[in-house]
Amino acid sequence: MPSLSVWPTGQRDTLAQLRDTGCVPGTETDTERIPPAVAAHAIATYTRPGDLVLDPDCGAGTVLTEALRADRRALGLTARTQWWTLARANVTAAKTTGAWRDGSVLDARPKVLATIRAAGLIGRVGLILTSLRTAPDRATGPGRDPVESALADLATTLLYCEPLLRSGGHVAVVARPLRCPDGSLVDLATPVLAAGTSAGLAPVERCIALTAGLRGSRLVTRASLAERRAAARALAAGAPTALSAHHEVLVFQLAHDAELAAAAAVGIPWPTEDEVIRPAVNRVTYPGWGRAA
Template sequence: MQLRDSDCAPGTETDSDLIPPTVARYAIEAYTRPGDLVLDPDCGSGTALAEALRTGRHAVGLTTDSRWWALARANITAARAAGAWRDGGVLDARPKVLASALAAGMIGQVGLVLTALRATSDRVHDATSATTGLARTMQYCEPLLRSGGHLVVVARPRRHPDGSLLDLTTPLITAATAAGLAPVERCIALTAELYGARLSTHASFAERRAADHARAAGTPTALTAHLEVLVFQLAHDAELASATAMPPPVKDNVLHTPVDRAEQSGRRRAA
């Protein structure tokens, strides 16, 4: 429904690791200003790029998959046809090109790096390999972020063969820290509707069929009901924000501790 409402090109729905348009738009509007540059170093079908253009931001994406390249170009064209006028493009290149002279003009110019954790399959080995690749990408992207910029990773849950969730958060936070980034928020983006205490998933036909096959083979499985969203900031920006925070006010011998900004933001979103 989101892809249809955003006039995405046919075939976009085959990108199982795409960033849903509403998630992309929320991140873009929360962490950038109009006119900022949004970068997706592994853009897939380009949903994040299209939403960046629709919200008045510039967008650059990278991919080496010819199918995703064509779809991302089509989605950028659709956004422009709907009235988006900012610059946007997709490069046939790997993320490591961001560390070359070709990307020198982007150093310190990117307001938001918004990307998804992409694996070739749901197998634990492939998910682990994708995490390692994203760790390298974070190192390439860190010099490109402007002061106050953010890097946001959207990850679809993966499971071990026994059905337990694979921990993707810990290695991603470790990789970001090693790249000079500091974690500032950890969010959950529901992809299911909430009816009282029950979640109603909106899984695709392909996801439901895969779940049926897994159950028939005796492997516990579950339909995806959420995406994990990790938000990082340049480490020195996070340190500066912490150092310049106002001291808590004292009144009538009662210490009033201010709510942490990230926690406050999280509460607003939960509300």
């Protein structure tokens, strides 16, 4: 069955999802976390049991928890002590309930993925799943826009991550809707797609992960109190604003893999494994890399 571009991931509110998955208290303070239901759907769609799932900016660790619960291996990175403590606690909680045992969190920035410390991960990651984090503390100077800073960080992170992706693997970036001061939506998809392309990845899917519940043909929003108050203020000012009902998910593959898939879709025979060697990534050639069966 083809994968759906609209994911029904909002049937439970986010706090209920955290309780259902056994996340430790405090996880809810990570307001830019990937909701557990969204992480679980992405992991089930793009990986198999035993695959390695990487979140290079894992926050409180919801992606890691869902990967372990789905019998996948999990690795997360974060440079913030607060998130590292919560992510480790969530990984430990998942393991104590019988989840997959191979999960860890590194107190490090994504740049470590481009060093010799990550050499053993080259070509072995099945899914890189992360969110676009736009907290104000990401801005590095006065007047620096946190969204622009987050997009620049994402572009660099994807560049570090690209060599780690195995043939046939996926990269999924989750972006929650943001609004400009005038109430209009910020176009996040265009710069995220550009960031992936500049890292040597090819966009293959653009999905909507619902954060609203489905009730027949209606959407039941689960907006926060702050979002509802902002919508009320906008309405009073004569500029009605819709409440958030989804996150956007941009999915990529290695450019070479995407080309092979496109060729297969139109009936062009794929070369044999001996004929296909993965091209250089980040200007480095890794001999012996062939297309996975």
